Amino acid sequence: YIEHVAMRLDGEDVDLQVEGSIAKYFATEAGDAAANDAIQAFGGYGYTREYEVEKIKRDVKILTIYEGTSEIQLSIISLFRMRETVRSxxxxxxxxxxxxxxxxxxxxxxxxxxxxxxxxxxxxxxxKAKLAKSQYTMFLLGDMITWCEVAHSLCLKAAGDQASSGRSVEFLRASARLFAREAAEKVYVNALKVIHGSDSGSPIDVPELTQLDPGRIMHGMFSDMHLIAYELRR
Ligand SMILES: Cc1cc2nc3c(=O)[nH]c(=O)nc-3n(C[C@H](O)[C@H](O)[C@H](O)COP(=O)(O)OP(=O)(O)OC[C@H]3O[C@@H](n4cnc5c(N)ncnc54)[C@H](O)[C@@H]3O)c2cc1C
Known part of the structure; x- marks a missing residue:
C-alpha cells in the first residue's frame, strides 16, 4: 500500500492526506502486532532482554502514538471517507x-x-442514521475502510504477472486472497456491531451484507496459508 501511494505521489496525484493516515495507521499497527508475535514465538526468551525482540516491541509501540495516534488516524480516515462517499x-x-x-x-x-x-x-x-457523532462507530468504520483499501492495493499488485520483492506471483496472489478474506471478515464483524449494536433510532439497512457469506469467504484459506508458509521457509 505504501509503495502504491508513494507512486501516486511521485505522479500527478494530489490530496492524498487520507491515504497518509491509512498508511500510518496500518503500517504502525501491523509492526506492533508483528513485534508482539515475535515475542510469543520466542517463548520465555522473547520476554527477556537477551534476545532483543522485547526491545523491538518497545521501540515499535511509540510509532502508534507519535506523529498522530492510531485513534486520531481512525477519526481522520472515517470522517473524510464518509464525506467522499456522500459527495460521490x-x-x-x-x-x-x-x-x-x-x-x-x-x-x-x-x-x-x-x-x-x-x-x-x-x-x-x-x-443517514446520524451516527457519525458516535466515536466508536466511526472507529469501526475507519478500521474496515483501512483494511479494504490496503487489501485493494495488494489485489492490484498481485494481478501483475511479475514476481516482486523477491516473492513469486503465486505467493503474492495467495497473500492477496488471504488479506482480502481478512478485510471481508473485519467488514462483516464491524458491520454487525454497527447495525445491531448501535442504539440509533432509525435502522441501518445494508442489504449487501447478506451476500457476504463468511463460510464461502473462508474457503481455501488453509491452503493459501500453507503456500505462503512454504515459500517463507525456503
Ligand atoms: C519518544 C517520543 C518522542 C516524541 N517526539 C515528538 C516530537 O519530536 N515532536 C512533537 O511535536 N511531539 C513529539 N512527541 C509527542 C507525541 O506527538 C505525543 O505523545 C502524541 O501526539 C500523543 O499525545 P499525548 O502524549 O498528549 O497523548 P494524548 O493526546 O493524551 O492521548 C492519549 C490517548 O488518548 C487518545 N486520544 C486523544 N485525543 C483523542 C480524541 N480526540 N479522540 C479519541 N482518542 C483520543 C490517543 O489516541 C491516545 O490513545 C513525542 C513523544 C514521545 C513519547
Whole structure:
C-alpha cells in the first residue's frame, strides 16, 4: 500500500492526506502486532532482554502514538471517507470494487469487491442514521475502510504477472486472497456491531451484507496459508 501511494505521489496525484493516515495507521499497527508475535514465538526468551525482540516491541509501540495516534488516524480516515462517499453518491467505493472485476480471478478481488460494497452501504447508512457523532462507530468504520483499501492495493499488485520483492506471483496472489478474506471478515464483524449494536433510532439497512457469506469467504484459506508458509521457509 505504501509503495502504491508513494507512486501516486511521485505522479500527478494530489490530496492524498487520507491515504497518509491509512498508511500510518496500518503500517504502525501491523509492526506492533508483528513485534508482539515475535515475542510469543520466542517463548520465555522473547520476554527477556537477551534476545532483543522485547526491545523491538518497545521501540515499535511509540510509532502508534507519535506523529498522530492510531485513534486520531481512525477519526481522520472515517470522517473524510464518509464525506467522499456522500459527495460521490457511493461512487468512490463502487469504483474501487469495479476495478477488481478486471483482474485475474485468483487475486481475491471477488471477495474484496463484496466487502467494499458492504462498506459503502454501511458508511451511507451510518450517516443517514446520524451516527457519525458516535466515536466508536466511526472507529469501526475507519478500521474496515483501512483494511479494504490496503487489501485493494495488494489485489492490484498481485494481478501483475511479475514476481516482486523477491516473492513469486503465486505467493503474492495467495497473500492477496488471504488479506482480502481478512478485510471481508473485519467488514462483516464491524458491520454487525454497527447495525445491531448501535442504539440509533432509525435502522441501518445494508442489504449487501447478506451476500457476504463468511463460510464461502473462508474457503481455501488453509491452503493459501500453507503456500505462503512454504515459500517463507525456503
Ligand atoms: C519518544 C517520543 C518522542 C516524541 N517526539 C515528538 C516530537 O519530536 N515532536 C512533537 O511535536 N511531539 C513529539 N512527541 C509527542 C507525541 O506527538 C505525543 O505523545 C502524541 O501526539 C500523543 O499525545 P499525548 O502524549 O498528549 O497523548 P494524548 O493526546 O493524551 O492521548 C492519549 C490517548 O488518548 C487518545 N486520544 C486523544 N485525543 C483523542 C480524541 N480526540 N479522540 C479519541 N482518542 C483520543 C490517543 O489516541 C491516545 O490513545 C513525542 C513523544 C514521545 C513519547
Amino acid at each position: 453518491k457511493g461512487g468512490y467505493y463502487e469504483g474501487m470494487a469495479a476495478e477488481l472485476r478486471d483482474i485475474p480471478v485468483d487475486c481475491g478481488g471477488d471477495v474484496l469487491a463484496e466487502a467494499l460494497r458492504v462498506t459503502n452501504s454501511l458508511v451511507i447508512g451510518v450517516r
